[in-house]
Every structure is written in C-alpha cells, then in structure tokens.
Amino acid sequence: xxxxxxxxxxxxxxxxxxxxxxxxxxxxxxxxxxxxxxxxxxxxxxxxxxxxxxxxxxxxxxxxxxxxxxxxxxxxxxxxxxxxxxxxxxxxxxxxxxxxxxxxxxxxxxxxxxxxxxxxxxxxxxxxxxxxxxxxxxxxxxxxxxxxxxxxxxxxxxxxxxxxxxxxxxxxxxxxxxxxxxxxxxxxxxxxxxxxxxxxxxxxxxxxxxxxxxxxxxxxxxxxxxxxxxxxxxxxxxxxxxxxxxxxxxxxxxxxxxxxxxxxxxxxxxxx
Amino acid sequence: xxxxxxxxxxxxxxxxxxxxxxxxxxxxxxxxxxxxxxxxxxxxxxxxxxxxxxxxxxxxxxxxxxxxxxxxxxxxxxxxxxxxxxxxxxxxxxxxxxxxxxxxxxxxxxxxxxxxxxxxxxxxxxxxxxxxxxxxxxxxxxxxxxxxxxxxxxxxxxxxxxxxxxxxxxxxxxxxxxxxxxxxxxxxxxxxxxxxxxxxxxxxxxxxxxxxxxxxxxxxxxxxxxxxxxxxxxxxxxxxxxxxxxxxxxxxxxxxxxxxxxxxxxxxxxxxxxxxxxxxxxxxxxxxxxxxxxxxxxxxxxxxxxxxxxxxxxxxxxxxxxxxxxxxxxxxxxxxxxxxxxxxxxxxxxxxxxxxxxxxxxxxxxxxxxxxxxxxxxxxxxxxxxxxxxxxxxxxxxxxxxxxxxxxxxxxxxxxxxxxxxxxxxxxxxxxxxxxxxxxxxxxxxxxxxxxxxxxxxxxxxxxxxxxxxxxxxxxxxxxxxxxxxxxxxxxxxxxxxxxx
Numbered sequence: 001x002x003x004x005x006x007x008x009x010x011x012x013x014x015x016x017x018x019x020x021x022x023x024x025x026x027x028x029x030x031x032x033x034x035x036x037x038x039x040x041x042x043x044x045x046x047x048x049x050x051x052x053x054x055x056x057x058x059x060x061x062x063x064x065x066x067x068x069x070x071x072x073x074x075x076x077x078x079x080x081x082x083x084x085x086x087x088x089x090x091x092x093x094x095x096x097x098x099x100x101x102x103x104x105x106x107x108x109x110x111x112x113x114x115x116x117x118x119x120x121x122x123x124x125x126x127x128x129x130x131x132x133x134x135x136x137x138x139x140x141x142x143x144x145x146x147x148x149x150x151x152x153x154x155x156x157x158x159x160x161x162x163x164x165x166x167x168x169x170x171x172x173x174x175x176x177x178x179x180x181x182x183x184x185x186x187x188x189x190x191x192x193x194x195x196x197x198x199x200x201x202x203x204x205x206x207x208x209x210x211x212x213x214x215x216x217x218x219x220x221x222x223x224x225x226x227x228x229x230x231x232x233x234x235x236x237x238x239x240x241x242x243x244x245x246x247x248x249x250x251x252x253x254x255x256x257x258x259x260x261x262x263x264x265x266x267x268x269x270x271x272x
Numbered sequence: 273x274x275x276x277x278x279x280x281x282x283x284x285x286x287x288x289x290x291x292x293x294x295x296x297x298x299x300x301x302x303x304x305x306x307x308x309x310x311x312x313x314x315x316x317x318x319x320x321x322x323x324x325x326x327x328x329x330x331x332x333x334x335x336x337x338x339x340x341x342x343x344x345x346x347x348x349x350x351x352x353x354x355x356x357x358x359x360x361x362x363x364x365x366x367x368x369x370x371x372x373x374x375x376x377x378x379x380x381x382x383x384x385x386x387x388x389x390x391x392x393x394x395x396x397x398x399x400x401x402x403x404x405x406x407x408x409x410x411x412x413x414x415x416x417x418x419x420x421x422x423x424x425x426x427x428x429x430x431x432x433x434x435x436x437x438x439x440x441x442x443x444x445x446x447x448x449x450x451x452x453x454x455x456x457x458x459x460x461x462x463x464x465x466x467x468x469x470x471x472x473x474x475x476x477x478x479x480x481x482x483x484x485x486x487x488x489x490x491x492x493x494x495x496x497x498x499x500x501x502x503x504x505x506x507x508x509x510x511x512x513x514x515x516x517x518x519x520x521x522x523x524x525x526x527x528x529x530x531x532x533x534x535x536x537x538x539x540x541x542x543x544x545x546x547x548x549x550x551x552x553x554x555x556x557x558x559x560x561x562x563x564x565x566x567x568x569x570x571x572x573x574x575x576x577x578x579x580x581x582x583x584x585x586x587x588x589x590x591x592x593x594x595x596x597x598x599x600x601x602x603x604x605x606x607x608x609x610x611x612x613x614x615x616x617x618x619x620x621x622x623x624x625x626x627x628x629x630x631x632x633x634x635x636x637x638x639x640x641x642x643x644x645x646x647x648x649x650x651x652x653x654x655x656x657x658x659x660x661x662x663x664x665x666x667x668x669x670x671x672x673x674x675x676x677x678x679x680x681x682x683x684x685x686x687x688x689x690x691x692x693x694x695x696x697x698x699x700x701x702x703x704x705x706x707x708x709x710x711x712x713x714x715x716x717x718x719x720x721x722x723x724x725x726x727x728x729x730x731x732x733x734x735x736x737x738x739x740x741x742x743x744x745x746x747x748x749x750x751x752x753x754x755x756x757x758x759x760x761x762x763x764x765x766x767x768x769x770x771x772x773x
Contacts, residue, residue: 026448032440039447046454053462218461221408225454228415232447235422239440242426246433255437 011052018045030252032243036236043229047222054218062216280325281334281347283318284357285400285413287311292392298385302372308388309368315395316365319357326354327758331765333405341405342468348405351762352610355755356402356533359614363525363621364395370737371518373730374628378516379427387427391522394420398530407457407542408467410534411450414498417530418446421523425515431635438510445507449497452490459487460542472542485549491538492553499531501595502565505588512584517628517637520580524587525621529613532594536609540766545601558599563693565592570700574707579630580637582704583623586663589697590616596690597678604684606763607756608677614755615662615670618748622659622741626652629730629738634723642708644717649729653712655742660705662745665698669749673756 006013018041025038054062244250247258261267276283291311298304326332326349334347349357368391379387397417401410422443428435461467463483464475476484493504500508508528512520543550566589573585590612597609627637629652634641646653662669675698682691718724729735748755 023448026444035440035444039444042448043451046451046458049455050458053458217467218458221461221467224408224412228412228419228450231419232415232443235419236440236443236447239422239426239436239443242429243436243440246429246436259434259437 011048011055015045015049015052018042018048032240032250032252033237036233036240039236040229040233043225043232047226047229050218050222050225054215056212056214059212059214062213062219279334280318280322281332281349281403282336284315284322284361285347285396285403287315287318288392288396288399292389292396295389295392296385300382300384304385304388305368305372305375308371308392311392312361312364312368312395315399316358316361319354319361319399322349323354323358323758326351342466342471345409346405346468346470347403348470349403350765351758352536352766353402353533355610355614355758355762356530357399359617360395360398360402360526360530363522363617364391366737366741367518367522367525367621367625370521370625370628370734373734374518374632375516377632378431378518380430383427387424390420390423390427391519393417394424394523398526401530402533405469406467407460407469407472408454411454411457414453414534415450417527418450418498421519421527422446424519424523425511427519428515431516432514434510435514438507438514442507442511445497445504449494449504451494452497453494456487456490456492456494459483459490463487469537469542473544476543477546480547484543484547488538488543488547488549488553492535492557495531495535495538499528499535500588500591502561502569502588502592505565505569505591508588509581509584512587513578513581513637517580517624517631520584521621521624521628524584524624525617528587528591529617532591532598532609532613535595536598536606536766539598540606545767551601554599554601558595559690562592562594562596562599563690565589566596566693566697567700570697570704574700574704576639576704578638579642579708580624580627582708583620583627586701586704587616587620589701590620590663592697593674593678593694596694597681600681600685600687602681602685603760603763603767604677604681606766607760608674608681610759610762611677611755612674614759615674615745615748618670618741618745619659619662622655622738622745623663625734625738625741626656626659629655629734632730632734633727636723639708639711640718641723642711643715643723645712648717648727651735652730652738655735655738656712657709658742659745660709662749664702664705667749668746670745670755671749673749673752677756677759 022038022040022042022045025041026035027038029035029038240250243255247255249255249258257267288311291307295304295307298307322332332347332349333341334349335341336345336347339345368388371388371391375384375387394417397413397415397420400413401417404410404413422439425442426436426439428438457467460472460476463479463481464472466472466475497504497507512524515523539545539550545551545554569585569588569592573582573589576582576585594609594612594616597605597607597612599605600608629649630641630645631637633649658669662671665671665675675694678694679691682688682694730738
C-alpha cells in the first residue's frame with residue numbers, strides 16, 4: 001500500500017527531487033552560470049507542479065474538440081457564452097413560432113451544420129413537434145435544436161458539447177409540451193432550461209459531451225511563470241557577462257577575493 | 273472625462289507601464305528624465321484621486337477587461353492599498369524629479385533612457401502588486417518590479433563594480449523568494465480552485481489542512497525574502513550600498529514596504545487570524561524574528577564604516593518594527609504597522625536622498641565623507657539631521673508617531689517586555705545616527721586626501737525634492753489625521769474583511 005501511495009504520486013516526487021536539486025545547485029556552486037542553471041531547475045519543478053495540479057485523470061489537453069474547436073476560447077468563456085446562446089435561442093424560438101412551423105428555409109440552412117455535430121442525438125429525440133409537422137421538418141431535427149445549433153457557432157460556443165446538452169434539455173421541454181400549438185412556448189421553455197443548463201457551467205456541458213478536459217488555468221498561469229523565468233534567466237546571464245567583463249571571472253570565491261584585495265589592499269586570510 | 277474617472281483604478285498602473293517603453297524612444301539626456309517626472313506626477317495624481325475616492329465612497333472594485341471576478345482579474349482598492357499606492361507613487365513623484373543630476377553623475381549617460389524606463393517599470397510593478405485583488409497577479413507584478421530593480425542595482429557598476437555581484441545575489445534570492453511565493457499560490461489554488469483574493473478568503477474559511485498550511489508557509493517565506501525579513505535580509509545591504517543613490521532612495525522607500533503590505537494582505541484578506549497556524553506564526557515566528565531583527569540589524573548598523581550600508585541595516589531593523597506590529601494580531605498593532613510602513617518610507621527616502629547629495633559632490637558615501645559636512649553642505653546636513661532624528665523617533669516627526677502607535681499597541685496587549693525592547697532598540701538607532709550627526713556637525717572637514725577638495729552645496733533640483741520629503745516628515749509628524757486615521761480605518765477594514773463581502 002505504501003509503495004502504491006508513493007508510486008501513484010510520482011509526479012510530485014519528480015517535483016520535489018527537481019526542486020531540491022535546483023536549490024542545492026544554487027547554494028553549493030560558486031559559478032554564476034551554474035547558479036542560474038540551478039535557478040532554472042528550481043523554477044522548472046514549479047512548472048511541473050502547476051501542470052500536475054491541472055491534470056485530471058483521463059482528461060485530454062484543454063484544446064476544444066470538434067469542427068470549430070480552433071476558433072473558441074477557454075472553458076470559462078464557453079460557460080459564459082452558453083448563457084448568451086440560451087438568450088439567442090429565445091429570440092430564435094420566438095421568430096420560428098411566429099412562422100408557425102413553416103420555417104423550412106432556416107431549418108434547412110441550419111441542418112448542414114447540425115448534422116456534422118450532433119446527428120446521433122437527433123435520432124433519439126422523438127418528440128411530438130416533429131410528428132405534427134412531417135412535411136416541413138421531415139428531413140430536419142427539432143426546430144429548437146436547429147436554432148440552437150445555428151446560434152451556437154456564431155456565438156463562439158463549442159457546438160458539439162453545448163448543442164448536445166441543449167438537445168437533452170429541448171427534448172424534455174418538448175415532452176412537457178406535446179401540443180403543436182404551444183410549440184413556440186415549448187421553445188421558450190427549452191430556452192430557459194438551456195440557460196439553466198448553461199448556468200451549471202462547465203460540468204453540465206462536459207458531462208453531456210463525455211469529454212473531460214484538464215484544467216487549463218494552471219497551464220495559463222505557468223505560461224506566465226515561464227515567461228518570467230526566461231526573463232530572470234536572461235537578466236541573470238546578462239549580469240554574469242558584465243561580471244566577467246568587470247572581474248575577468250565568474251567564480252564566486254575569486255570574486256570575493258578580488259573585492260577583498262580592492263578594499264583592503266591585501267589578500268584575505270588563508271589565501272595565497 | 274467621466275470615462276476617465278470610471279477607469280481611474282487602472283490608471284496608476286497603466287500610466288507608467290505604457291510610458292516606460294516609450295521612454296526608450298526618447299533621445300538621450302534630459303528628455304527621458306523630464307518624461308519620467310511627468311509620468312510620476314500623473315501617476316501620483318491618479319493615486320491621490322483614488323485614495324480620495326476610496327476614503328469617501330468605500331471599496332472600489334475594477335474588473336480588468338470587464339471579466340467578472342472570480343474568473344477575471346479584479347483590482348480591488350480599499351483603504352489599506354490606497355494608502356500604499358499613495359505612498360509609492362508619492363515617493364516616485366519626489367524621487368524622479370530629484371534624480372537628474374545624481375543619475376547623470378553616477379550612471380552612463382548613454383543609458384539614461386534605459387534607466388528611466390526601468391524606473392517606471394519598477395514603479396508600475398510595485399503599484400500593480402499593491403492594487404491587484406488577484407493572488408497570481410501579485411506574483412507577476414512582483415517580478416516586473418523585481419526584474420527592473422535587478423537591472424537598476426547593476427547600473428551602479430559604473431561607480432563600483434561590486435554592484436554587479438550585489439545585483440546577481442539579489443536576483444538569485446529574489447527569484448527563490450518569488451518562486452516560493454508561486455508554489456504557495458499553487459497550493460492554495462489546489463485547495464480552493466480560485467485565485468481571486470476575496471474568493472480565496474471565502475473558500476479557505478473553515479478549511480484547516482496540510483495543503484493550506486504548506487501554502488501559507490511558502491508564501492510567508494517567499495514574501496519574507498522580498499521584504500528582507502530578518503534572517504532573509506542578506507541581499508539587502510549590498511544591493512542598497514552599491515546601487516545608484518537614486519535607486520537606493522527609491523527602492524528603500526518602496527520595495528520592502530510593498531512586500532510588507534503583501535504580507536499583511538495575505539494574513540488578513542486571504543487567510544484570517546482565526547486559523548490556528550496564523551496565531552502560532554505570529555507568536556513564534558514573526559514576533560521573535562521582528563524583535564531579533566530590530567536588535568541585531570541595529571547593532572550591526574552601529575559598526576558600519578559606510579553611511580549607505582549603515583542605513584541599509586537600519587532598514588532591516590525597521591522591517592522588524594513593522595513585522596512586530598503585524599504579529600501582535602490586534603487592530604492597533606496592524607494600524608501601527610501600516611503607519612510605520614508609510615512613515616519609514618518618508619524617513620528612509622529623505623535619508624538616502626541626502627546621501628545622494630553627498631555622493632554627487634564628494635563621490636563617496638563612506639563615513640569620512642560626512643566629516644565636517646555641516647560647514648560644507650549645510651542644507652543637506654540639515655535634511656539629514658532632521659530625517660535622522662525622525663528615524664530615532666524624536667517628537668514632532670513621523671518616527672515619533674510610528675513608535676507611539678507601536679508602543680500603544682504593545683501596551684494594549686500587555687507585552688511590557690516588547691515595549692521595553694522597542695524603546696531600547698530606538699536608543700541603538702540614536703547611537704548610529706548620532707555618530708554620523710556628530711561627525712557632520714562637530715568635526716572638522718578632512719584636510720588632505722580626495723575628500724578635502726572644496727565643494728558646493730547640492731543643486732536646487734535635488735535640494736527642493738529632498739526638503740519636500742523632509743517637510744513631509746515633520747508635517748505628518750504633527751498632522752496624524754491622514755496616516756493615523758486612514759491606517760486605523762484600513763486596519764479596521766482588514767480585520768473585518770470576512771464580513772465585508
């Protein structure tokens with residue numbers, strides 16, 4: 001058990017070993033460049049520590065998966081955007097209900113995007129709204145879902161995930177309102193529920209999509225820390241260069257001896 | 273105009289941060305200095321307006337890029353950091369105009385735009401540390417100010433090459449401190465999942481486990497290194513001694529104070545004194561280290577043969593007073609610490625500025641240079657004596673107010689022994705300051721050697737800012753409404769921060 005406990009946390013051991021190695025080099029080496037190297041090791045251990053914090057077992061890299069993944073922001077943005085998408089859907093639903101089921105054009109337009117993204121789920125949604133309007137919507141999934149999927153990419157929400165959860169919500173909503181006349185109201189309900197689901201944030205979205213991302217925030221933080229580390233290294237090495245120019249050496253004991261001679265005119269005790 | 277007012281909280285940071293790279297485009301010579309001076313005044317105006325705003329309207333919260341906290345970065349300004357902002361930008365607004373002659377004589381003139389650029393970045397970093405309400409943001413700004421400080425210290429190499437090794441050691445220790453701080457932040461993030469200070473406070477409440485204790489320890493050690501807390505002060509004497517005089521005056525008055533502020537902010541706004549380990553830290557770490565620091569550093573200062581180095585050790589001792597105030601864990605103690613942060617900045621700023629005047633005329637800050645200075649540079653001597661007395665704690669100066677608040681705070685908790693030690697260590701400071709004053713006033717100027725050449729008084733461009741700061745020493749010693757009143761209110765707000773949000 002104890003061995004398992006230790007082995008399971010191997011990345012923390014790496015962090016600790018690197019950290020101690022780095023600090024030891026900083027304290028024990030007299031060469032200024034080696035000190036900078038030690039500092040670098042020390043900082044690298046912290047980078048690994050932060051990445052360990054962000055790691056979720058079974059999670060993928062925090063890069064959004066799906067056709068539009070490349071244009072989207074981080075998950076926080078996704079959660080915020082989802083609320084906006086809910087609101088957007090509300091208006092879309094209102095428009096569609098005004099047209100009372102004869103909204104073939106927008107539905108077909110949106111269909112192309114949708115079939116890429118969440119086609120599998122649509123089959124599961126057998127709701128009365130479709131059955132009431134077979135002629136118009138026979139080739140298309142539910143209106144609410146369409147509008148949502150259409151709205152989602154334009155609002156920079158990860159479409160695969162968001163629309164999936166929206167589908168579930170929409171399905172419930174339609175089941176609650178089987179009457180064709182209240183299809184518009186059903187959309188509004190769906191919209192409000194979508195907003196709720198979005199309010200639950202990343203968790204609800206991720207569950208629906210069954211994609212687990214590692215936490216991106218530590219990665220962002222450590223990118224900043226890496227930049228700081230690079231700057232520190234640069235300044236440290238630049239100082240080492242200047243020390244070399246001024247003293248002709250970068251060994252700490254020789255620097256101290258030179259300073260001692262400069263100050264007192266004689267070598268320090270115990271030195272030749 | 274109203275748009276500018278709503279953006280007021282970000283102005284103190286953004287003004288020097290944008291102005292600094294522009295400085296590099298300016299021609300060498302006087303122009304970068306003038307530009308930096310104007311920027312520092314604008315920054316000071318923004319900070320003063322912000323302090324006024326916070327004092328009348330209460331806490332200001334500014335969301336950077338309109339991202340709502342806790343996800344976005346929040347600038348959260350209450351009385352405590354408004355006071356430190358006012359202090360740091362105020363010192364900058366006095367030191368920057370003072371700088372021209374001194375910098376021209378001590379650093380390479382071709383680097384003047386680089387020098388003033390680095391000064392502004394340093395200012396922006398310290399203001400950022402003070403103003404932000406995001407724990408990781410503190411680290412970023414801390415490193416922005418530290419990195420430019422390393423470069424500034426190294427610029428003293430033209431006069432003394434030991435500035436290079438001093439800067440290198442400062443870099444090594446400062447980086448270790450900053451990295452410890454990041455580890456602490458990482459542990460807190462692991463325990464809570466947030467970086468916003470107010471949010472951290474809410475989520476930490478009631479938690480008590482090893483992760484938080486370890487995070488706390490890393491943060492205290494990391495910031496302690498930056499603040500030159502007693503056993504971790506080894507970088508400070510050399511860095512202060514060999515840096516260009518203006519840089520010393522600026523960072524001695526601001527950098528360690530900002531670090532002490534960060535410590536206070538973490539103690540009260542993120543952790544709270546309810547934590548058992550906080551009480552232990554106060555009683556067994558900060559209090560003893562503060563007292564030992566006060567004595568050891570003061571005693572070391574007595575035996576220095578160099579005024580700048582003596583004042584540097586004195587700074588370490590003064591940090592001890594501040595930590596002592598914080599470690600009492602009472603409102604009065606915290607208020608005393610904040611008052612001393614403010615007052616000590618005024619004292620050390622003025623003292624190092626008078627040393628800068630001496631260095632300009634005599635090219636040395638060894639004790640011998642101060643012999644008989646009363647006859648050769650009477651105005652500078654007057655400034656040194658007044659601010660020196662303020663350091664000791666003579667009545668009608670800010671030093672007296674600091675000691676008074678601190679003594680009152682120790683009486684309140686019944687630490688009679690500690691009160692005695694405060695008075696005793698003040699007497700040591702009387703010895704080392706008195707020694708220099710005796711040299712300046714009573715001794716004859718050296719009759720031979722390089723220091724005996726006839727000299728003039730320092731130029732007006734240096735005397736006026738220096739005396740402004742000396743006058744502030746006396747003014748705030750008589751008018752305690754601003755410092756004492758705001759510090760007490762700030763301490764009040766910090767102690768009750770749990771209910772504030």
